[in-house]
Amino acid sequence: MKSVSYKSYGAPDVLRLELRPTPEPKAKEIQIRVHASAVTTADWRLRASDFPGGLWIVGRLMFGLFRPRKPILGMTFAGEVTEVGAGVTKFKMGQKVFGFSGGGAHAEYLTIHEDRALAVMPEGLDYADAAAVPFGGLCALVFLRDVAELKNGQRILIIGATGGVGAYATQIAKGKGAHVTAVCGSTSEELAQSLGADEVINYHETDPLSGKDTYDVIFDCVGASSFATAQNVLKPSGLYVPLNFGVRELRQLMTQKKGGKRMKLHVNDDTAEDMQELTALMSEGKVTPVVDRVYDLIDVFEAHSRVQTRHARGTVVLSLG
Numbered sequence: 290m291k292s293v294s295y296k297s298y299g300a301p302d303v304l305r306l307e308l309r310p311t312p313e314p315k316a317k318e319i320q321i322r323v324h325a326s327a328v329t330t331a332d333w334r335l336r337a338s339d340f341p342g343g344l345w346i347v348g349r350l351m352f353g354l355f356r357p358r359k360p361i362l363g364m365t366f367a368g369e370v371t372e373v374g375a376g377v378t379k380f381k382m383g384q385k386v387f388g389f390s391g392g393g394a395h396a397e398y399l400t401i402h403e404d405r406a407l408a409v410m411p412e413g414l415d416y417a418d419a420a421a422v423p424f425g426g427l428c429a430l431v432f433l434r435d436v437a438e439l440k441n442g443q444r445i446l447i448i449g450a451t452g453g454v455g456a457y458a459t460q461i462a463k464g465k466g467a468h469v470t471a472v473c474g475s476t477s478e479e480l481a482q483s484l485g486a487d488e489v490i491n492y493h494e495t496d497p498l499s500g501k502d503t504y505d506v507i508f509d510c511v512g513a514s515s516f517a518t519a520q521n522v523l524k525p526s527g528l529y530v531p532l533n534f535g536v537r538e539l540r541q542l543m544t545q546k547k548g549g550k551r552m553k554l555h556v557n558d559d560t561a562e563d564m565q566e567l568t569a570l571m572s573e574g575k576v577t578p579v580v581d582r583v584y585d586l587i588d589v590f591e592a593h594s595r596v597q598t599r600h601a602r603g604t605v606v607l608s609l610g
């Protein structure tokens with residue numbers, strides 16, 4: 290099967306198009322012919338070994354000290370079930386499925402345990418649209434529901450509101466009845482509004498952390514703020530939730546006082562239940578795929594370069610059709 294692999298950390302040119310053996314499903318696993326997969330900020334960080342906030346060594350210990358432990362990137366997939374292993378009860382051959390694999394999806398075939406974060410694709414979606422949603426959609430769902438515990442009527446500031454996670458956070462926050470202020474650049478203002486933002490701040494013109502408006506929740510998807518700067522516009526018991534954090538935030542968390550303005554840190558764990566909830570939101574039209582651009586497999590270097598700019602509008606997708 291065709292795949293994209295990397296054997297050392299570095300710039301996009303460490304990626305190689307490579308023929309590899311097609312994986313066979315073990316018991317309780319299904320084999321998927323992958324038609325589309327997202328290129329996410331997680332793929333870029335793993336490829337470049339670019340782990341934020343002084344956590345480089347932690348990242349290297351987790352993903353391979355001297356070279357990547359898993360050679361195939363690709364966090365999300367959309368494709369067709371081509372084989373089922375012994376004991377599989379949830380999926381059958383020929384079904385169109387999508388989900389979060391956490392790696393291995395930049396290849397024509399993928400095997401995954403049936404209990405992982407995958408689901409049957411909603412009607413009417415194509416593979417590229419389906420593959421675009423699980424990374425940012427699951428992250429936004431869990432962070433807003435469980436970490437921020439966002440409630441109807443609360444005011445939320447989403448920094449990076451049109452990116453790989455932000456484009457879904459904006460939609461989900463609006464669906465929860467929050468008043469959403471989206472932060473993005475001038476070229477993405479219209480997109481932010483179409484995703485449901487009540488107000489848009491163009492960060493090139495206005496500093497979102499020095500205005501008069503205050504927020505119950507600040508969700509920073511880019512790493513353009515800190516707990517100290519966020520406090521300027523947090524309500525007295527407001528919550529700061531950064532997706533990127535490092536040693537500084539871990540230290541601040543240990544000395545954080547009870548009550549008052551708070552910060553919460555979390556690392557996402559993608560589950561089958563959350564994937565079901567996300568699929569339901571998509572079927573109800575409450576979460577819509579946002580695709581920056583679809584690249585052919587041969588153009589994977591350009592796709593990675595695009596993600597690394599931090600100006601993607603929604604999700605960058607790789608086609609393996």
Ligand SMILES: NC(=O)c1ccc[n+]([C@@H]2O[C@H](COP(=O)([O-])OP(=O)(O)OC[C@H]3O[C@@H](n4cnc5c(N)ncnc54)[C@H](OP(=O)(O)O)[C@@H]3O)[C@@H](O)[C@H]2O)c1
Binds near residue numbers: 330492
């Ligand atoms: N903790 C966890 O479990 C977890 C889970 C998933 C992801 N993550 C991390 O969270 C991040 C998610 O990133 P993503 O995929 O959403 O990023 P992304 O796609 O690169 O974000 C792009 C967005 O950020 C905006 N932006 C760029 N520079 C900005 C600035 N200086 N100020 C405000 N907005 C700015 C862009 O707007 P314009 O294009 O208009 O400039 C665009 O809306 C990654 O770093 C990833 O590693 C963490």
